[in-house]
Amino acid sequence: MAKVVVLGSGFAGQTAVLNLRKSLKKEHEVIVVTPQKKFGYIPSYIWVGVARMDVADTQFDLAPVYKKTGVTYVNGLAKSIHPDENFVKVDLIDGGEDKIEYDFLINATGPKLNYEATEGLGPVHGHTVSVCTPTHAHEAGEEYLKMVEKMERGETVKMLIGTGHGMATCQGAAFEYIHNIAFDLEERGLLDKANITWLSNEQALGDFGVGGMVIGKGGYTVSGKIFAEASFMERGMKWITGAHVKKVEKGKATYITFDSSEDQVEEFDFAMLIPAFAGVPMKYIDKSGNDISGELCAPNGMLKVDADYASAGRGFDNWKKEDWPETYQTPNYGNLYAAGIAFAPPHPISKPGKSPDGTPITATPPRTGMAAAIIGHAVANSIADIVNGVSDKPTHTASMGDFGAACVASMGKSMTKGSAAVIGMYPVVPDYDKYNYGRDMDATFGDQGLAGHWLKIVLHYLFLYKMKGKFGWSLIPD
Amino acid sequence: MKVTYTPYSQLADAWMQPGAFAKFTQTCVIWQLIKFAGFNLKIIKILAKGH
Numbered sequence: 001m002a003k004v005v006v007l008g009s010g011f012a013g014q015t016a017v018l019n020l021r022k023s024l025k026k027e028h029e030v031i032v033v034t035p036q037k038k039f040g041y042i043p044s045y046i047w048v049g050v051a052r053m054d055v056a057d058t059q060f061d062l063a064p065v066y067k068k069t070g071v072t073y074v075n076g077l078a079k080s081i082h083p084d085e086n087f088v089k090v091d092l093i094d095g096g097e098d099k100i101e102y103d104f105l106i107n108a109t110g111p112k113l114n115y116e117a118t119e120g121l122g123p124v125h126g127h128t129v130s131v132c133t134p135t136h137a138h139e140a141g142e143e144y145l146k147m148v149e150k151m152e153r154g155e156t157v158k159m160l161i162g163t164g165h166g167m168a169t170c171q172g173a174a175f176e177y178i179h180n181i182a183f184d185l186e187e188r189g190l191l192d193k194a195n196i197t198w199l200s201n202e203q204a205l206g207d208f209g210v211g212g213m214v215i216g217k218g219g220y221t222v223s224g225k226i227f228a229e230a231s232f233m234e235r236g237m238k239w240i241t242g243a244h245v246k247k248v249e250k251g252k253a254t255y256i257t258f259d260s261s262e263d264q265v266e267e268f269d270f271a272m273l274i275p276a277f278a279g280v281p282m283k284y285i286d287k288s289g290n291d292i293s294g295e296l297c298a299p300n301g302m303l304k305v306d307a308d309y310a311s312a313g314r315g316f317d318n319w320k321k322e323d324w325p326e327t328y329q330t331p332n333y334g335n336l337y338a339a340g341i342a343f344a345p346p347h348p349i350s351k352p353g354k355s356p357d358g359t360p361i362t363a364t365p366p367r368t369g370m371a372a373a374i375i376g377h378a379v380a381n382s383i384a385d386i387v388n389g390v391s392d393k394p395t396h397t398a399s400m401g402d403f404g405a406a407c408v409a410s411m412g413k414s415m416t417k418g419s420a421a422v423i424g425m426y427p428v429v430p431d432y433d434k435y436n437y438g439r440d441m442d443a444t445f446g447d448q449g450l451a452g453h454w455l456k457i458v459l460h461y462l463f464l465y466k467m468k469g470k471f472g473w474s475l476i477p478d
Numbered sequence: 479m480k481v482t483y484t485p486y487s488q489l490a491d492a493w494m495q496p497g498a499f500a501k502f503t504q505t506c507v508i509w510q511l512i513k514f515a516g517f518n519l520k521i522i523k524i525l526a527k528g529h
Binding site: 374 | 517524
């Protein structure tokens with residue numbers, strides 16, 4: 001009887017858990033360890049952040065799902081992994097601790113939101129709101145409505161949206177948030193009372209941490225940057241890119257750029273800046289009790305897997321699709337895997353940059369819900385095949401250089417007047433050896449309109465349904 | 479909201495203002511239903527390439 005433990009209940013973890021339970025006989029145990037009591041559909045937090053959706057509509061309770069599907073649910077925070085001895089130490093949310101043994105372990109713990117990397121960033125100890133967690137998104141929505149009240153009184157409000165560190169990711173979420181704010185204000189007749197500015201670490205608007213993209217449009221092959229900038233222009237929003245935020249104080253963000261190491265300041269009344277991500281604060285301990293996290297993890301705390309980590313030193317012009325992991329198995333422990341944001345990428349996808357003083361300013365690789373789920377699914381299938389005796393090594397691969405992704409970036413929530421940008425790219429990691437523009441132009445596209453919003457809403461309900469493991473869930477693609 | 483065209487400004491360099499017909503198509507239900515179907519077909523193509 002095998003014990004497969006999954007740490008985390010986000011897109012990667014939940015997908016892995018459901019697929020493991022589906023593929024393994026009842027005699028094998030599937031255990032999920034998560035500090036969460038609810039699954040949160042993160043893509044919809046931006047709507048919570050503009051008070052156009054309740055938090056409750058983005059979540060469901062996990063316990064009943066695990067009970068129904070026959071998954072052992074441990075509501076706790078994994079604090080150390082002991083890979084020589086195959087167990088995890090867990091702090092239980094309701095008190096006490098547990099030691100959970102495993103035959104296979106998937107680290108799908110997602111990111112640590114590293115607000116501490118930027119002084120003054122974040123909603124808890126800082127001066128910016130956040131849409132990264134359900135509680136913070138709800139608070140952001142309340143703060144946003146206070147700004148609306150100010151504008152209704154005739155005041156002009158400065159809003160600053162983007163990334164709060166030179167190595168941040170998730171520019172897509174910030175893009176959605178800035179557009180949803182602009183849309184909501186336009187609907188209220190208040191957009192002319194808002195001074196909205198984008199501030200990010202991207203090489204150019206539309207980079208999104210994936211090196212931007214080129215799409216076919218009206219018989220032309222066009223850079224996505226043009227459409228990203230045009231979308232900002234249409235709403236009168238200005239943008240600053242190539243920026244690293246050094247610190248945030250009440251009402252102002254201090255940053256440096258590719259061009260200048262001198263501090264520049266952007267003032268604000270309301271700011272949402274995405275933090276840099278790191279691995280969750282969890283140690284790896286060997287059988288002698290030594291902390292081997294430094295060996296197993298990248299400097300940001302994310303777990304190294306079967307990627308070519310030496311490729312980072314070869315420089316952007318020499319990066320290849322083959323640098324990226326395929327099986328997500330760790331090199332030193334065959335029964336330890338990482339999926340979703342928890343795995344350490346070999347290097348960025350986007351071209352790295354820095355300020356004149358050497359401060360790195362690089363949009364780091366996003367792992368969207370779709371990518372995280374695809375990876376979680378592949379890892380689960382590999383482990384299931386090993387447990388079921390089909391193979392003694394991973395059988396499924398999911399390199400980001402071999403699969404594509406669709407991203408639907410909301411630009412306004414309304415069934416009749418809303419909009420979203422629908423972007424498809426294949427592959428996620430560009431392959432300039434194979435494709436002129438890095439991607440297959442037959443499967444790479446970008447468009448915008450009301451249909452995009454309909455698609456976004458469909459995905460909201462579809463994935464909440466799927467993640468509950470309801471009838472037919474496995475027929476819904478990741 | 480009407481955005482003012484100011485030559486040599488950041489917004490002017492990114493100018494791609496939709497005209498009346500383009501604006502109409504962005505929320506025209508019939509046209510957007512066709513696009514919705516198109517988006518789904520394109521996404522299915524991406525999914526198929528990844529498998």
